[in-house]
Amino acid sequence: xxxxxxxxxxxxxVEDLSVGFPTPDGLVQAVNGVSFSVSSGQTLGIxxxxxxxxxxxxxxxxxxxxxxxxxxxxxxKVGGIDILRADEPTVRGLRGQEMAMVFQDPMSALNPYYxxxxxxxxxxxxxxxxxxxxxxxxxxxxxxxxxxxxxxIQRIDEYPHQFSGGMRQRIVIAIALVNNPRLLIADxxxxxxxxxxxxxxxxxxxxxxxxxxxxxxLITHDLGVVAEAVDDVxxxxxxxxxxxxxxxxxxxxxxxxxxRGLMGAVRSLDHSSxxxxxxxPGSPPSLISLPSGCSFRPRCDLAASLGxxxxxxxxxxxxxxxxxxxxxxxxxxxxxxxxxxxxxAS
Amino acid sequence: MSSEVILEAIDxxxxxxxxxxxxxxxxxxxxxxVDGVSLQIYTGQTLGIxxxxxxxxxxxARVLMxxxxxxxxxxxxxxxxxxxxxxxxxxxVRSQMQMVFQDPIASLNPRHSVGEIISTPLKFLEGHHAGSDKARxxxxxxxxxxxxxxxxxxPHEFSGGxxxxxxxxxxxxxxxxxxxxxxPVSALDVSIQAQILNLLEKLQADxxxxxxxxxxxxxxxxxxxxxxxxxxxxxxVEIGSPEDVYGITAHPYTKALMSAVPVANPRIAANRHRIVxxxxxxxxxxxxxxxxxxxxxxxxxxxxxxxxxxxxDRGHGHPVACHFPD
Ligand SMILES: Nc1ncnc2c1ncn2[C@@H]1O[C@H](COP(=O)(O)OP(=O)(O)OP(=O)(O)O)[C@@H](O)[C@H]1O
Ligand SMILES: Nc1ncnc2c1ncn2[C@@H]1O[C@H](COP(=O)(O)OP(=O)(O)OP(=O)(O)O)[C@@H](O)[C@H]1O
Ligand code: SF4
Ligand code: SF4
Ligand SMILES: [Mg+2]
Ligand SMILES: [Mg+2]
Numbered sequence: 001x002x003x004x005x006x007x008x009x010x011x012x013x014v015e016d017l018s019v020g021f022p023t024p025d026g027l028v029q030a031v032n033g034v035s036f037s038v039s040s041g042q043t044l045g046i047x048x049x050x051x052x053x054x055x056x057x058x059x060x061x062x063x064x065x066x067x068x069x070x071x072x073x074x075x076x077k078v079g080g081i082d083i084l085r086a087d088e089p090t091v092r093g094l095r096g097q098e099m100a101m102v103f104q105d106p107m108s109a110l111n112p113y114y115x116x117x118x119x120x121x122x123x124x125x126x127x128x129x130x131x132x133x134x135x136x137x138x139x140x141x142x143x144x145x146x147x148x149x150x151x152x153i154q155r156i157d158e159y160p161h162q163f164s165g166g167m168r169q170r171i172v173i174a175i176a177l178v179n180n181p182r183l184l185i186a187d188x189x190x191x192x193x194x195x196x197x198x199x200x201x202x203x204x205x206x207x208x209x210x211x212x213x214x215x216x217x218l219i220t221h222d223l224g225v226v227a228e229a230v231d232d233v234x235x236x237x238x239x240x241x242x243x244x245x246x247x248x249x250x251x252x253x254x255x256x257x258x259x260r261g262l263m264g265a266v267r268s269l270d271h272s273s274x275x276x277x278x279x280x281p282g283s284p285p286s287l288i289s290l291p292s293g294c295s296f297r298p299r300c301d302l303a304a305s306l307g308x309x310x311x312x313x314x315x316x317x318x319x320x321x322x323x324x325x326x327x328x329x330x331x332x333x334x335x336x337x338x339x340x341x342x343x344x345a346s
Numbered sequence: 347m348s349s350e351v352i353l354e355a356i357d358x359x360x361x362x363x364x365x366x367x368x369x370x371x372x373x374x375x376x377x378x379x380v381d382g383v384s385l386q387i388y389t390g391q392t393l394g395i396x397x398x399x400x401x402x403x404x405x406x407a408r409v410l411m412x413x414x415x416x417x418x419x420x421x422x423x424x425x426x427x428x429x430x431x432x433x434x435x436x437x438x439v440r441s442q443m444q445m446v447f448q449d450p451i452a453s454l455n456p457r458h459s460v461g462e463i464i465s466t467p468l469k470f471l472e473g474h475h476a477g478s479d480k481a482r483x484x485x486x487x488x489x490x491x492x493x494x495x496x497x498x499x500x501p502h503e504f505s506g507g508x509x510x511x512x513x514x515x516x517x518x519x520x521x522x523x524x525x526x527x528x529x530p531v532s533a534l535d536v537s538i539q540a541q542i543l544n545l546l547e548k549l550q551a552d553x554x555x556x557x558x559x560x561x562x563x564x565x566x567x568x569x570x571x572x573x574x575x576x577x578x579x580x581x582x583v584e585i586g587s588p589e590d591v592y593g594i595t596a597h598p599y600t601k602a603l604m605s606a607v608p609v610a611n612p613r614i615a616a617n618r619h620r621i622v623x624x625x626x627x628x629x630x631x632x633x634x635x636x637x638x639x640x641x642x643x644x645x646x647x648x649x650x651x652x653x654x655x656x657x658x659d660r661g662h663g664h665p666v667a668c669h670f671p672d
Contacts, residue, residue: 023503025495049535050507104506104533107452150400151629154364154375162364162377165448165529166399166562188506191532192448194562195606196623197399221507221535222563224608228615247612265536266610276547277540277569283491 008040011183011215012061012099017074018239019056019065026288027071030056032239032295034074040182040213043205045226045247047219047262048236049284054219055104057236058185060084061217062101063091078183097127099183100176104219106168106192109175110160116171117156120144123175143174148200165192173201180212187219202229223266227251235259238285238295241317245325255320255327255336258296294330302339306330351425352556353387353410353443353524358419360405364631375631379405381580382419387524390554394571394588396564396603400630401577403560404448407526410558411445412436441470444517446527448560450509454501460487460512461497467520486515491541506533514542518549526558531566543570564607568592576600579630579638582657586664596662596671599639637669645670 019031031053038044046054059065061076063083076083078099083091103109111119120143121136128135137156144152147170149163160168169192176184184205190198202225208214218230226233226247233250235243235258243256254260261280282299285291293311297303303310315328320336327336360380380402387393387410395403408414410421412428420429428439444467447453454463464486465479484494490511501509510533517525527546531539547570549555561567567574567588574591576584576599584597595601602621609615623642628634637655640646649669657667 021503023499028503047535050511050533050538051505055505105449105451105509107449148627150627151631154629154631158364162362164400164404170399188533192399192529192562194396194398195564195603195608198562198608199606199620199622221533221539222608223536223610224615227610227612228608251610251612262535262537265540276544279540279544280537283493286493286495 008042008213010037010039011079012217013037013075013077014057014061015075015077017057017060017076018072019053019060020071022069022071023288028287029290030239030287031060032290034236034239034241036234036241036244038183038215038217040215041209042232043209043216043218043230045218045220045230045233046236047221047223047226047233048242049238049262050221051284051287052236053239054236055187058101058187058217058219061185062095062099096123096181097179098181099185100179100181102169102173102176102184102186102189104187104191106165106172107160109172110168112160115157115159116144116163117141120171120174120178124178127179139178140174143178144171146177146204147171147174148197166194166197169193170197170201173204177204177208180208181214182212183215183217184208185217185219188221189218190220190222190225198225205229223263235262238290239287240295240328242296242329243325243327244317245323249323249325253323253325253337255323255325255339256329257300257302257331257339260339261299294328302331302335349388349390351386352389352423353558354422355383355385355406355410356420356422358383358406358409358421359417360402360409360414361417378580378630378633380409380416381630381633383577383580383582384419385575385582385585387556387558388572389556390550391572392550392557392559392570394567394574395558395560395577396562396567396574397577398579398603399562402580402630403577404528406577407445407528407558407560411443411526412440413445441520442522443524443526444520444522446510446513446517446525446530448528448532450506450513450533451501453513454509456501459498459500460492460504463501463512464516464519467516471520482519483515486519489518489545490515491538507535507538510534511538511542521553522555524556524558526560528560529562530559532561532563539566546570564592564604576603579628579633581638581667583639583667584665585657586662590662590664594662594664596660596664596666597639597668598643598645598672601672637667639668 015035017034021028117140120140124139125131141152190201230247232246234241237258243259254263265278285295291297293313294315297310309330315330317326317328320327320333361376361378364375364377409416420427461483464483468479487494492511531542571588574588575582578599584600602623605621628641634641636652637650640650655667655669657665659665660671
């Protein structure tokens with residue numbers, strides 16, 4: 001099985017992206033040389049430890065990271081335009097129309113002083129100058145309906161604080177989807193939703209994809225959602241991409257030691273009803289002073305088997321045969337495959 | 347259950363006026379967010395609450411914390427009626443309860459550093475010494491897996507999951523008796539989620555803490571709860587031990603909920619049977635007559651539109667509000 005299933009043309013191409021935030025304590029290297037691409041019709045899942053750089057990657061793609069206050073390197077091409085070098089009006093023109101994002105924190109994405117109907121209608125009007133007030137309202141009603149807000153006619157004129165957490169999240173989703181973007185980045189879009197509404201939102205995104213061939217990036221820590229909704233997965237750790245694989249390959253044969261730790265934690269929650277849960281020992285490294293070599297090294301129980309290698313060299317991404325995934329680890333193919341067999345034979 | 351009741355809700359109702367605010371517009375109805383809920387939280391135990399988005403979980407949590415005054419019914423803390431208390435008295439009662447809010451960023455003051463945010467509740471403790479705050483805050487940051495060196499950073503400099511943990515550190519800072527946690531681990535990756543759940547369980551074992559734990563992740567709730575309440579449109583439809591609610595599921599809504607849980611396995615995910623709820627999603631402004639779930643219930647019959655099913659033990663060993671349970 002090929003790991004980068006190409007469904008259509010490349011919509012987004014990220015190359016060697018690094019984002020660092022200068023702080024009084026030093027430079028926080030939030031994203032550290034990440035490359036990936038997404039094609040139309042494809043859904044890429046991004047998973048990884050809290051604080052590993054998923055949201056920063058996403059907002060930089062959207063052109064929302066201030067390049068004056070942050071150090072941004074590499075390139076981000078959306079439909080051929082380099083977001084990092086284009087002028088502000090060009091990026092603003094792309095945002096909302098070509099590309100849209102569902103933010104992790106729904107409340108911060110909504111304006112508390114405008115009704116939800118106005119906010120959805122406005123998002124539409126920005127890219128449809130000349131549309132009438134009535135059209136806007138109809139579009140907003142339709143979107144509220146699509147994202148499953150009961151009784152939209154009654155609720156369209158209400159303010160964000162009058163909605164529950166999950167409803168606000170659905171309103172943010174409605175705003176992102178209103179212009180049928182070619183690239184949708186959804187950052188934890190279903191975290192505040194119960195499983196039935198979650199299924200409905202994932203369906204909605206899928207149907208957008210089928211209808212308009214959109215490319216989707218789904219950032220989530222919920223591996224159940226990953227298993228159900230994405231084609232390919234990128235695993236991030238401390239600002240770096242550790243593993244890339246098709247979803248079935250990743251679940252059948254997680255090759256990178258960090259990915260295996262992550263999977264172990266899921267299994268432990270699914271199987272134990274009581275008692276201590278499995279965690280990855282240790283804590284994430286400081287992004288101001290990353291460990292030398294592989295950033296997972298201080299928590300990796302396999303590093304010792306390679307002598308000094310893991311602390312001397314940053315592992316680069318390479319294909320692991322015969323599994324077919326891309327993995328950034330110094331262990332050789334045979335060692336990685338053996339590990340896979342040992343713990344994940346089903 | 348052997349241990350004693352610490353917090354109790356009796357027929358709690360909370361309605362909100364709906365429609366646009368503003369001088370010229372009248373309200374157009376009432377959102378029946380919580381509509382007759384009774385439950386007990388036992389000392390040293392955990393009540394898990396699950397249910398559809400918008401069914402009233404956060405509202406119920408705010409009423410239990412007395413951040414909201416209920417429209418009717420009462421709330422008792424250790425037998426004392428706290429439904430309508432105010433001012434000094436309310437502040438005193440509240441110091442025993444802490445809440446972890448669903449929306450981390452909205453609940454953290456953007457102009458305060460994390461150190462200030464976490465140490466704020468410490469200032470209200472008896473015998474408080476400002477000098478020891480920093481050490482205590484850094485200890486708490488460590489416990490929830492935040493880097494203590496980030497003491498002086500501001501909320502916007504943290505990731506979503508890190509902000510969620512700031513809220514948790516603030517809640518456990520003052521050793522409260524009760525913590526009401528609204529989706530406390532929803533933004534965390536599984537490993538850190540496990541770390542937080544282990545921490546909450548350890549605090550419970552060491553200090554006899556009681557929790558109300560709201561989450562949409564059913565495996566998290568099963569893991570942590572002693573009692574699970576399933577809510578639908580302002581009411582509890584099924585309540586019992588996790589073994590009962592997950593094992594001998596009796597309510598059709600609970601069944602549908604269980605079947606929709608995503609499975610972390612792409613092969614199983616592709617082939618499993620999911621109960622898809624069809625029919626109109628009712629509004630809490632005018633809930634359906636009789637059973638509120640009937641517009642979407644695969645088992646609904648005529649009786650369901652006429653009589654509201656009461657929350658009773660119907661032979662399953664735990665209460666269920668359904669005329670025709672499984
Ligand atoms: N403006 C900023 N200044 C300094 N550090 C920042 C800033 N924004 C983010 N960071 C840091 O960068 C790292 C990556 O953050 P990011 O929000 O991308 O994480 P994430 O992978 O989305 O995590 P989560 O799963 O918790 O949402 C974090 O350690 C965070 O503290
Ligand atoms: N201040 C308010 N004014 C008007 N309506 C409100 C207010 N707060 C909540 N509601 C309404 O009450 C109902 C219940 O909301 P609540 O936030 O309790 O739901 P929830 O179960 O926590 O949902 P979620 O899982 O999405 O967080 C919703 O219909 C919501 O719109
Ligand atoms: S490179 Fe070394 S430290 Fe990093 S994951 Fe592989 S074995 Fe572990
Ligand atoms: S009472 Fe009737 S409608 Fe309600 S859950 Fe039971 S069978 Fe379904
Ligand atoms: Mg994030
Ligand atoms: Mg809520």
